[in-house]
Amino acid sequence: MSCLPDTCCFNWYSTQEKEQQDYYKKKTKGNDAKNTSSKYEDDISQMKPVLCTLFDEIIDDDQNNTTFDEFLNEFNLKLLSRWGIKVQTEQSICKMDKPLDSSYKKHTKSINDFYIIRLGKDIDPCTQTRTNNTLNYPAHIINTSIPYPTQYRPISVEERGITIRQLLSVMQNVNRRCIKEKWKRQVYKDGKLTDEYIQLIPKTVNMHDINQYIIKPFTRLTGKSFVESLPSTAGSQPPRWFISHTWSESFSHTMDCLMTHVKDFECNLNNSHEARGGGMILDTPVWICAYANNQHELYADIPDDPSQTGFVKAMNRAGFRTISILDEKGDVFSRIWCVLELFFTLFSNANSAHTPPGNMDTKALWAIYTPFDHITSVFEGPKHAVGIVNGGTTNDRGDAFITARREKKFPVDRILNSLKIDVENAKASVGADKKHILNHIAGRSQEELDETTIKNDPNYKVLNDEVKGAFAASSPALLGALLKGHDQWRMMLMALKNGSNVKKLRFDFRHFWDDLKAESAVEMIQNLPSSIEELGIFSAPYGAAFMDALILWIGTTSNLKNLRIFISCAGGSNTGRDFGIKFAEALGKSKIEEFQLDRTDLIGSRNFEYWLKAFEKNQRLKKLRLSGMLLNIAFVNESTFDEKSSTVQHHFDDRQRIHYKQGDKCFPDSSMTKEQVQQIKEITSATDITIDNMY
Numbered sequence: 001m002s003c004l005p006d007t008c009c010f011n012w013y014s015t016q017e018k019e020q021q022d023y024y025k026k027k028t029k030g031n032d033a034k035n036t037s038s039k040y041e042d043d044i045s046q047m048k049p050v051l052c053t054l055f056d057e058i059i060d061d062d063q064n065n066t067t068f069d070e071f072l073n074e075f076n077l078k079l080l081s082r083w084g085i086k087v088q089t090e091q092s093i094c095k096m097d098k099p100l101d102s103s104y105k106k107h108t109k110s111i112n113d114f115y116i117i118r119l120g121k122d123i124d125p126c127t128q129t130r131t132n133n134t135l136n137y138p139a140h141i142i143n144t145s146i147p148y149p150t151q152y153r154p155i156s157v158e159e160r161g162i163t164i165r166q167l168l169s170v171m172q173n174v175n176r177r178c179i180k181e182k183w184k185r186q187v188y189k190d191g192k193l194t195d196e197y198i199q200l201i202p203k204t205v206n207m208h209d210i211n212q213y214i215i216k217p218f219t220r221l222t223g224k225s226f227v228e229s230l231p232s233t234a235g236s237q238p239p240r241w242f243i244s245h246t247w248s249e250s251f252s253h254t255m256d257c258l259m260t261h262v263k264d265f266e267c268n269l270n271n272s273h274e275a276r277g278g279g280m281i282l283d284t285p286v287w288i289c290a291y292a293n294n295q296h297e298l299y300a301d302i303p304d305d306p307s308q309t310g311f312v313k314a315m316n317r318a319g320f321r322t323i324s325i326l327d328e329k330g331d332v333f334s335r336i337w338c339v340l341e342l343f344f345t346l347f348s349n350a351n352s353a354h355t356p357p358g359n360m361d362t363k364a365l366w367a368i369y370t371p372f373d374h375i376t377s378v379f380e381g382p383k384h385a386v387g388i389v390n391g392g393t394t395n396d397r398g399d400a401f402i403t404a405r406r407e408k409k410f411p412v413d414r415i416l417n418s419l420k421i422d423v424e425n426a427k428a429s430v431g432a433d434k435k436h437i438l439n440h441i442a443g444r445s446q447e448e449l450d451e452t453t454i455k456n457d458p459n460y461k462v463l464n465d466e467v468k469g470a471f472a473a474s475s476p477a478l479l480g481a482l483l484k485g486h487d488q489w490r491m492m493l494m495a496l497k498n499g500s501n502v503k504k505l506r507f508d509f510r511h512f513w514d515d516l517k518a519e520s521a522v523e524m525i526q527n528l529p530s531s532i533e534e535l536g537i538f539s540a541p542y543g544a545a546f547m548d549a550l551i552l553w554i555g556t557t558s559n560l561k562n563l564r565i566f567i568s569c570a571g572g573s574n575t576g577r578d579f580g581i582k583f584a585e586a587l588g589k590s591k592i593e594e595f596q597l598d599r600t601d602l603i604g605s606r607n608f609e610y611w612l613k614a615f616e617k618n619q620r621l622k623k624l625r626l627s628g629m630l631l632n633i634a635f636v637n638e639s640t641f642d643e644k645s646s647t648v649q650h651h652f653d654d655r656q657r658i659h660y661k662q663g664d665k666c667f668p669d670s671s672m673t674k675e676q677v678q679q680i681k682e683i684t685s686a687t688d689i690t691i692d693n694m695y
Contacts, residue, residue, distance in 0.1 A: 054173075054177065054217070055173060055214070055218055056173075057096065057169045057170075057172040057173040057176065058096055058166075058169045058170065058173055058214075058218065058230065058231075058232075096166070096169050096230070096231060096232040097231050097232070098231065098232065099231070099232060099233065099234030099235070100163070100165065100232045100233075100234055100283060101118045101119070101120070101234050101283065102118070102119045102120060102161065102163050102234070102237040102238075102283055102284065102285045103116045103117055103118045103119055103281065103283045103284065104116075104117055104119070104240055104268070104279040104280060104281055104283075104284045105117065105266075105268060105279045105281050106268050106274070106279055107267065107268050107269045107273075107279070110269075111267060111269070114268070114279075116281075117279070119236075119237065119238050119240075119285065120159075120234065120235045120236045120237065120238065121159065121235065121236040121238075154224075154228065155225075155227065155228050155233075155235070155236050155237070156236070156313075157225075157292055157293065157301045157310035157313060157314065158238075158239075158287075158310060158313035158314040158316065158317040159236035159237060159238050159317065160225055160227040160228065160236075160237065160287070160291070160292035160314075161227070161237040161238060161239030161240070161285025161286055161287045161292070161314075161318075162226070162227050162237070162285055162286065162287075162288055162291045162292070163232075163237065163282065163283050163284060163285045163286075164258065164259070164262060164280075164281075164282045164283070164284060164286070165232075165282040165283055166227075166230060166232055166233075167255065167258070168255075168282070169232075170210065170214060170251075171251070171252075171255055173214060174202050174205050174210065174214070174251065175202045177213070178200055178201060178202045178205055178213075179201060179202070181213075182199065183199075183200040183205065183209060183213055184197040184198060184199055184200060185197065185198050185200055185208070185209055202252060203250060203252045204250060205250065205251050205252070206247060206248055206249060206250055206251055207245075207247035207248075207249070207251060207254075207290050208247050208248070209251075210251055210290065211247075211290055211295060214226075215290060215291065215295055216295050216296070219294075219295065219296065220296070223294070223296050223297075224294055224296075225291065225292055225293060225294045225295070226290070226291040226292075226295075227291050227292055237285040238285065238317055238318075239285050239286050239287035239314060239317060239318040240277050240279075240280065240284050240285060240286065240318060240321070241261075241277055241286045241287070241318055241321045241322070241323050241367075242286070242287045242311075242314055242315045242318040242320075242321065242322045242323070242341070242345075243258070243286050243287060243288045243322075243323050243325065244322055244323065244324045244325070244332065244338050244341040244342065244345075245288075245324070245325035245332060245338070246325075246327060246331050246332050246335050246338065247290070248327070248331065249325055249327045249331075249332070250371075253325070253327070253371035253385075254325050254371075256371045256384040256385040257323070257325050257369035257370065257371055257385040257387070258286065258323070258369075259384075259385075260369060260383060260384065260385035260386065260387060261280065261323055261367065261369055261385075261387060262280040262281070262282070262284070263395070264387060264389075264393035264394070264395050264396075264406075265277055265278050265279070265280045265393055265394050265395065266278070266279070266280055266281070266394070266395055267279075267393075267394040267395045267397065268394060269394075269397075272394075273394040275319075276321070276365055276391070276393075276394055277318075277319070277321045277365065277394075278394035279394075286318075286323070287314040287315075287317070287318060289310075289311060292310065292314065293310060304432075304436050304446075304449055304450070305436070305440070305446050305449060306340055306436055306437050306440045307344075307440065311337070311340070311341060312340075312344055315341065315344050315345065319365075320344065320345050320364040320365070321364070321365045321367075322341060322342075322345040322364065322365070322366050322367070323367045323368075323369055323387075324338070324341075324342070324366065324367070324368045324369070325369055325370070326368055326369065326370040326414060326418065327370070327371075328370075328371075328414065329417070330414060330417040330418050330420070333418055333421040333426075333467065334421075334422075334425075334426055334427055335426060335427055335428070336426040336427060336428040336433060336434045336437050336438075337428070337433070337437070338426075339423050339426045339437065339441075339463070340437045340440070340441070342366075342463065342466075342467060343440075343441050343463055345364045345366050346364055346366065346463070346466045346467075346470075346501050347364075347463075347466075364501075365389070365390075365391075366389075366390065366470055366501075367387050367388070367389045367393075368387060368388045368389075368470070368471070369385050369386070369387040369388075370385060370386060370387075370410065370411065370414055371384060371385045372384070372385060372386050372409065372410070372411055374386065374409040376405060376406060376409060377405070383409075386406065386407065386409045386410045387406075387407070387410075388407050388410055388470075388471065388474045388476070388477075390470060390473055390474075390501075390502055390503060390504055390505075391503065391504035391506075391534075392504075392506070393406070398506070399508075400506035400507060400508035400536055400538055401508045401510065401511055401538075403475070403506065404475040404508055404511065404512050405511070405512070407474055407475055407476050408475060408476050408479070408512055409476070410474070410476040410477075412476060412477070412480030412481075412483075412484070415471050415474075415476065415477045415480060416480070416481070416484070416488065418467065418468075418471055419468050419471065419472075419491065419492075419495055421464050421467050421468065422464065423438075423441065423460040423463050423464055424438065424453075424455070424456070424457075424460045432450075434453075435449070435450065435452075435453055436449045436450070438453040438454075438457075438460075439451060439453055439454075441457070441459050441460065441463060442454050442457040442459050442460070443459060465495070465498040465499060465500070466499055466500065466501045468495035468498065468499060469495055469496060469497075469498055469499010469500070469501060469502055469529060470499060470501065470502065471495065472492050472493075472495035472496035472499060473496060473499060473502040473505060473529075475507075475512065475513075477492055478492060478496070478524065479512060479513070479515070479516075482515055482516060482520060483515060489520065489523075493523060493524065493527040494527070496524075496527050496528070496529060497527040497528070497529055498529070499529050499531070500529060500530070500531045501531060502529045502531055502532055503531065503532065503533045503534065504532070504533065504534045504535075505528065505532055505534070505535050505536070506534075506535075506536035506538070507536065507537055507538065507540070508536075508538040508539065509521075509537075509538060509539045509540050509541065509542075510538060510539040510653070518542040518543060518545060518546065519545075521540065521542040521546050522542065522545050522546055522549045525546060525549040525550050525553055526549050526552075526553065528553055530556060530557040530558075530559060531559055532557065532559060532560060533559050533560060533561045533562065534560075534561065534562040534563075535560060535562070535563050535564070536564045536565075536566075537550070537564070537565045537566065537568050538566045538567065538568070539566065539567045539568060539652075539653050539655075539656075540565075540568040541568075541653060541655035541656045543569075543570060543571045543575075544570045544571065544572065544575050544579060546568075547568075547570045547579045547582075547583070547602075548579065548582075551579070551582045551583055551586050554586045554587075554590055555586055555589065555590075558591055559591075560590060560591065560592055561591065561592060561593045561594065562592070562593065562594040562595075563592050563594070563595055563596070564594075564595075564596040564598070564625075565596065565597055565598070565600055565602070566596075566598040566599065566600075567598065567599045567600070567650065567652045567653050567656070568600055568656075569600055569601040569602075569650060569656045569657065569658050570601055570602065571601070571645075571647065571656060571657045571658070572645055572647065572657075572659065573645050573646040573647065573659050574659070575601075575659075576600070576601025576602055576604075576658065576659055576669040576670075577601075577604070577606045577607050577659070577668075577669050578607075579602060580601070580602035580603055580604070580607040580610070580611070580669065581607045581610045583602050583603075584603075584607065584610040584611045584613070584614035585610065585614065587614045587615075587618055588613060588614035588615075588616075588617035588618050589617075589618075590618065591620055592618065592620065592621065593620050593621060593622045593623065594621075594622060594623040594624075595621060595623070595624055595625070595686075596623075596624075596625035596626070596627075597625070597626055597627070598625065598626075598627040599627060599628070599629055599632075599650075599652060599670065599693075600670065601658045601659055601667070601669040601670055602669070603626060603669070603670070603672075604628070604667070604668050604669035604670050604671055604672060605668055605671060605672050605673065605676065606668050606669060607669070608672055608676050611680070612676075612679060612680060612683060615680055615683055615684040615685075615686075616683045616684075618685070619685045620685070621684055621685050621686040622685070622686055622687060622688060623686055623687075623688040623689075624680075624684055624686040624688070624689045624690070624691070625689075625690050625691075626680075626690070626691045626692075626694060627690075627691075627692055627693050627694070628667070628670040628671045628672070628692075628693045628694035628695075629651075629658070629667040629670040629671065629693065630666075630667075630670075630671050630693045630694060630695065631693050632651045632652075632693075633665055633666065633667070635651045636648055636651065636660065636665075637649055637651075638662070641660065641662055642657070645657070646659055646660065646661070646662075647659055647660060648660040648662075658670065670694075671694050671695060672694045672695055673695055674695045676695075677691050677694055677695055
């Protein structure tokens, strides 16, 4: 399809803009209005071929252009194939000329069984039908019968999410026009624009360029936001996620991150997945400021009080689920608006616009994605971005191994660079914005927002620590720092300890942790943050010192609610029994509600009485899972038996040893009598109990 040169369209825009905008906002009656309306329709008719040529991907106006539809289809298939997303051929075509409902999916029994949940204020949540089919269009726009820009939808700023499918249409437009129209960008140096320009290619186009070549030209007639002006916007599009990024980041990289996130959060099988933003599909909206804010009246949704900005309203609407797009240089954490978004993500809840640190009920989920070409496994093919998410993605399904395998490709240098975050020295394009934001983070009132900022305010350090802690709680950060040497390891452990927003940690030591020695493993446990609510330990071959450190840490936290230990032994003839006693005492004093021991040497007939007292004392316990080694006796390798320690190699982890009575062929510290099991069931407050493989 032919394309008009940029001078044709932009000169036309500049000469017509003021008169069209004046009319659009003018509320007059009588002949003057009729005459203006007639002229306005003529102008729209004049502009139609320009719009259709420039923005065909976005409005898809030419219904009979099968060649162009085939081009879109092929382009989409290539893009979706790049990101590993499989859809039927007819679904891949973006027909953008008519309203498309925004939605996400909810799985039922399996990943293959799901139903679609439509989004929007006028969608009945029970019947999933639209309650209001009448769109609020100005009469002069409805009567023109032109697909663009006839569909004006007044939508509140927090409801202006943009769907992944709509973003794909923008990407298609960039790829078709950028080189052909010779897009260029003015060079910005030392805080000033120069007379130099650089030629752009699709991979170097950033949000500044999209705003210049797509968003502003496309929305000049409507004078509204990009989302409101899109023909494919059916109504309000409440975002499932909020996107925090810098405008200087490549749009191609941003899309790599978003599409990887769509794959990572496709699964939505249960309430936990629902709360964590699962069920992502191409029609699911995310909130991106450039498309949601009105670029012609930019500060209409950006008042002086940061808590009242469209950004914060959108974050609230998205349940404070935030994706930060981390660029190679880590610039996203040096921009003051991105800092504000992190502040509200990590410290605000859905019921309060702003609560000072120390009194915060955090209900956020922060995902950090960065563009990075890699291969996780030969079966999955190449990937173009990787994310770190505390607690894993919904597609990880709680499996620490899957999370570690996926996250291990996250570039360590970018993590270490991000630990240099300094809230107080973040940059802003507008000096007043920085002053307002820093004063807000410092907990000052609205009347004090214009005051001189407080140097070294404690809240700045709190936010710095939370960002560092979020990174440090991931396996690639810990492993990467370990390989970098002692100083980096200590720095990472300190960041981990100071992060009070880390809620879930799962360590699977079966894979990727070969370089972690017992001494370092003990240090890691000693530096776990006290904020952890759910902790999982899988196959920890670090012996008694590790168990001792874990027991001591449990005694220092009142937040731990869920503890699961799998295939992890203290070792030795009496060590498992003795540390099991210590563990029982710690459980009795704790606030743990869900407890699981699976194939360990910590609970058995030799310390049964101590565990019985612990289960009686802890009346908060709701869920109890105990699994022993009885059925594994047939697989014991007798040749590994050591008479001195009375231990044998653990069947499930040959790095560990477990106490074994060779004559009786039993594991006394991993088995009990039927009567003992029954006593535990009767005395515990837990109502969900499973005890197996113990007798």
